[in-house]
Amino acid sequence: MAVERLMSTRAQMAFMITILVQGFVVLAMVAATFAFVNEHVDLNLVQYKTIPCYLALFILAEMFELLMAFDALRLRNVIQLVGILGFHLALVVFAAIQVHETHAALVATQPTSWINSGGSGSLWRKVLPYLIVAPVIIAVSWLSLLFWVRQLYMEFGWAIFHVVGANPAMKTMYQFYQVMICLLKFDFFAFVGVTMQLLIVVLQRNSAEFGLTIAAIPVVLFLLIGAGIAVQREIKWLMSISLVLMLAAETYFYKLVRFYEPASKEQYQTTRATLTVFTIVAFLLLFTTFAVGLRCFADFDKGLQESKLHGQSYKPVPTNSTLTKLDLLHGDYRLSFSQT
Numbered sequence: 001m002a003v004e005r006l007m008s009t010r011a012q013m014a015f016m017i018t019i020l021v022q023g024f025v026v027l028a029m030v031a032a033t034f035a036f037v038n039e040h041v042d043l044n045l046v047q048y049k050t051i052p053c054y055l056a057l058f059i060l061a062e063m064f065e066l067l068m069a070f071d072a073l074r075l076r077n078v079i080q081l082v083g084i085l086g087f088h089l090a091l092v093v094f095a096a097i098q099v100h101e102t103h104a105a106l107v108a109t110q111p112t113s114w115i116n117s118g119g120s121g122s123l124w125r126k127v128l129p130y131l132i133v134a135p136v137i138i139a140v141s142w143l144s145l146l147f148w149v150r151q152l153y154m155e156f157g158w159a160i161f162h163v164v165g166a167n168p169a170m171k172t173m174y175q176f177y178q179v180m181i182c183l184l185k186f187d188f189f190a191f192v193g194v195t196m197q198l199l200i201v202v203l204q205r206n207s208a209e210f211g212l213t214i215a216a217i218p219v220v221l222f223l224l225i226g227a228g229i230a231v232q233r234e235i236k237w238l239m240s241i242s243l244v245l246m247l248a249a250e251t252y253f254y255k256l257v258r259f260y261e262p263a264s265k266e267q268y269q270t271t272r273a274t275l276t277v278f279t280i281v282a283f284l285l286l287f288t289t290f291a292v293g294l295r296c297f298a299d300f301d302k303g304l305q306e307s308k309l310h311g312q313s314y315k316p317v318p319t320n321s322t323l324t325k326l327d328l329l330h331g332d333y334r335l336s337f338s339q340t
Contacts, residue, residue: 006073015149032127052200068087081153085146088145102127190278198213227239234304
């Protein structure tokens, strides 16, 4: 049995093509929605800013998912593939929420013209089919991705033995490390998603909240990058700082109160649902990252650092064809691999 080169198997190609095709179709639907709305209303008005934000977030999401997919295939990382499935489901939810938020932006309670009437022939009726197609395409493509991830699991499932051998304890520690790195990547997307919405849709440039949001960007980037370096190289002082900053960053959850308190709820009217979902997901992701980070910290200096630094290169590795997956799971021998 041998590991094939990157993007040389049917499962790998199909997985990437599925993400590419659904990305193109969904972005086409979102772009069409943006174009129709932009043709008839002033997108600089507060109530319509959810539309350009919708486009920007989906461009970010599709690019992020594509990079994450390629990265998972490059590293033969099954955990990251599962994370992509979860992310794809979140895109279904986000696309569905946008139907509600676009309706809130375009349809007025007291319409003054066909543009904001919501009736037959209105702008809302014109963009509704495009809004509906997006979550449907994402949901259908998720089923396809689910099938191909199962195939890739069979293809990549043995790879961790090449990195850490058959020791069950080492395997568990390495899996927690993979989960930590994967969580940090999704933390980045969640933070950028919340920040983008606040800066594009809600906050005024001359407000104190705008300045605080801008100031938080380098702090959070330092946190995520620092945590990734610390957990990979097992730098205890940097990991300690990163964990403390994660707890401090949880205070960002106060934004959720701002979305609903009487003094500011009108400011968030057209984006409240999306911002609420993004903020809660970001909070849960960061809390989970903190918990997994503590576990990874406890695994420092236990012989895993070399595997973290050098164990995930994607090169064809021939293996003994007489070894079966059942043999690998028993772990009663040491595996030996040679580079081609």
